[in-house]
Amino acid sequence: EPEVTQTPSHQVTQMGQEVILRCVPISNHLYFYWYRQILGQKVEFLVSFYNNEISEKSEIFDDQFSVERPDGSNFTLKIRSTKLEDSAMYFCASRRGYEQYFGPGTRLTVT
Amino acid sequence: GQQLNQSPQSMFIQEGEDVSMNCTSSSIFNTWLWYKQDPGEGPVLLIALYKAGELTSNGRLTAQFGITRKDSFLNISASIPSDVGIYFCAGIANFGNEKLTFGTGTRLTIIP
Numbered sequence: 001e002p003e004v005t006q007t008p009s010h011q012v013t014q015m016g017q018e019v020i021l022r023c024v025p026i027s028n029h030l031y032f033y034w035y036r037q038i039l040g041q042k043v044e045f046l047v048s049f050y051n052n053e054i055s056e057k058s059e060i061f062d063d064q065f066s067v068e069r070p071d072g073s074n075f076t077l078k079i080r081s082t083k084l085e086d087s088a089m090y091f092c093a094s095r096r097g098y099e100q101y102f103g104p105g106t107r108l109t110v111t
Numbered sequence: 112g113q114q115l116n117q118s119p120q121s122m123f124i125q126e127g128e129d130v131s132m133n134c135t136s137s138s139i140f141n142t143w144l145w146y147k148q149d150p151g152e153g154p155v156l157l158i159a160l161y162k163a164g165e166l167t168s169n170g171r172l173t174a175q176f177g178i179t180r181k182d183s184f185l186n187i188s189a190s191i192p193s194d195v196g197i198y199f200c201a202g203i204a205n206f207g208n209e210k211l212t213f214g215t216g217t218r219l220t221i222i223p
Contacts, residue, residue, distance in 0.1 A: 004153075031209065033210065033211075035211070035213075042199065042213045042214065042215050042216055043154065043199065043201075043211075043213040044213070045210045045211060045212070048209075048210050056210055091153050091154070093211075095209065098142050098159065098161065098203065098209060099144065099156055099159050100144070100156070100201075100209070100211060101156060102146075102153035102154045102155070102156075103153050104152055104153045105151075105152065105153045107151075
């Protein structure tokens with residue numbers, strides 16, 4: 001069964017550093033998402049991406065964040081200058097119909 | 112913004128018991144999804160609901176899309192140890208983007 005994959009599973013970085021989180025969505029899906037989950041809290045929407053552009057972004061997704069689909073298979077989330085409060089699980093999701101399928105997540109720890 | 116409140120926040124049950132949890136909102140959602148999350152993993156889709164009043168089953172799981180479109184219910188029958196985890200409802204308010212608004216979660220623990 002096809003699934004969303006994410007790398008790395010855990011990323012530790014120092015405050016102020018740039019990080020890139022990578023995702024490979026399910027191959028015939030057209031809509032891609034990033035969500036964030038701070039430890040012990042609910043999952044929060046960050047950004048949606050369709051047809052090579054952002055279709056919606058939340059208040060969390062400020063100028064420090066960017067997304068890209070550099071080729072036909074990868075979907076990346078870049079945080080330009082990480083802050084302590086960026087520490088969280090980051091989930092990529094993709095969909096074709098209305099059902100979104102999530103990857104296993106990347107745990108980002110900012111020290 | 113839109114908020115989804117789940118209750119109960121946590122449940123402690125014995126294996127074999129049935130479980131009920133719900134999700135309510137002050138605003139309308141057009142699609143409801145239920146996910147299960149195990150520690151350190153991503154949410155796994157359990158059931159999707161598309162029409163008000165719809166009742167859908169997936170094995171021992173049954174979910175309903177409330178008539179008002181402001182709530183949804185999930186029932187698990189005859190619980191087993193692998194049912195342990197956090198259950199999240201998620202709603203889609205607007206077609207076209209389909210971003211998910213997640214609920215606050217219900218943590219299910221099975222007492223041996």
